[in-house]
Amino acid sequence: MLLFLLAFACTNSDDDSSSTETDTVSAAVVGVNPDNFADGALATDITTVDCTLSNGTETQCYSITITGEPANHEIGPFCPSNISEGAESAGKWIESGTLYDLDGDFILALAEFYSDETWQLYEESTGDVNVTTTQEACEGAAKPDVEEQYQNHCVECALEYLADTTYTLEIPVTPTLASSANAIDTRGKIGVALSGVVFDPPAPTDAILAAHTIAAFDDCGGHVNPNTGYHYHAATGCSTEVEQDEHAPLIGYAMDGFGLYANAAEGGSEPTDLDDCRGHSDAVLGYHYHVAQAGENQFITCFSGEVVEAEDGGPPQ
Ligand SMILES: [Zn+2]
Ligand SMILES: [Zn+2]
Incomplete structure (x- = not known):
């Protein structure tokens, strides 16, 4: 986190009038807001538990148990039953x-x-x-x-x-940027949608x-795995969204606690300053991600923040 802030301060220090603005940017750390989940997305209230991050830090995490069934849309259809179908x-x-x-x-x-x-x-x-x-x-x-x-x-x-569609994720209460990005563990999850569905690693x-x-x-953009249930592989705009001022809507949270936003604001295009993980920072939203376009078979490319080590959920499907 410190390295990131220093780097940010340095890139902005050319303009001596920007110091106040830099402080504001530094202060913005926006994590999970439990109120943003759709009604019916969660199986139980979110609790706070002790957890250990990938860099060894012992901290507090939200324990989020989703129902596993999308709160705001139906599942399917998937396959056409006949080649005459549209x-x-x-x-x-x-x-x-x-x-x-x-x-x-x-x-x-x-x-x-x-x-x-x-x-x-x-x-x-x-x-x-x-x-x-x-x-x-x-x-x-x-x-x-x-x-x-x-x-x-x-x-x-x-x-x-x-038999049971619920799924529990542990996400740091206060997201912290890692000194170097964390690779995505394909046995784990990318994050959770506000509709109560997990975002999976690439199919x-x-x-x-x-x-x-x-x-x-x-x-x-979802389908059902007989072991882990319904999960998304693409963000097509049906999941619950929280609208933002002149910015793409919030659609969920990544496993490191940073927000996952739609690829682009309505009628707009993807931000041009995304880092290798597909994140960037601003004064209001802090560090956050913009998911890839539907069809790219991924949401983000790595975690910029520290995550709880993934539990082995078996090979991705
Ligand atoms: Zn953004
Ligand atoms: Zn899948």
Whole structure:
């Protein structure tokens, strides 16, 4: 934190009238505000617990238990059931920075899209799409080593398959910048949305595609993992937002406690001064992130702040 403030003060010291402004910027540290979560997003009230950060600091963290079910939107649809279906009956897929409608036409064009004739996600005679419609099929397909019988399937799972959808995250009460950025642990989480859904690390699309499967997302950029529940891989604007003055809305919090804001303000474009982790600082919001555009298969690139060491949630899905 100190290094950061010194660096900031130095870059601003050319102009001798800026000292007051620099002090204001230095003072802005904005962490989690429990009031910002949507009604119904949390399973229990947020509590404060002892925690140890990645740099060894013992401090206080918020223990945040989400219901695991989005407070402000429905889950799905994911896969179209027939190649005749349009975008309204299906979700999304992401490839090379673009969010695609996973409609019948997209399923039909997969072999061409990926230049691989092995792709055949539908029955030639009926046009019906191979979809994992049972818990057994979901569990056989939604894992890194996809069972052979579920290859060439559009994979979707239901939240009802989980006995418990709640999930608890520990986020520092007072975010502190690390001396060097912390890498994202792919077994952990990126953060939590104000709707009560976790932001996950990038979906392992290489493994998914290698099995000729599509792990369909819904229009909100989320899907269900049979072990960890519903989670987002893209911010498409459906999650709960807290509007800001002339700034992109707040959509959640990263695991280091800094705010996660939408990619851009409405009608605007992404800030041009983001650091390697996708963060920047201002006098009102302090240090904060702007998430990547939907389709990029990531929200932020690293944590600028200290985080609680990730619990092993298994491989990402
Ligand atoms: Zn900003
Ligand atoms: Zn996933």
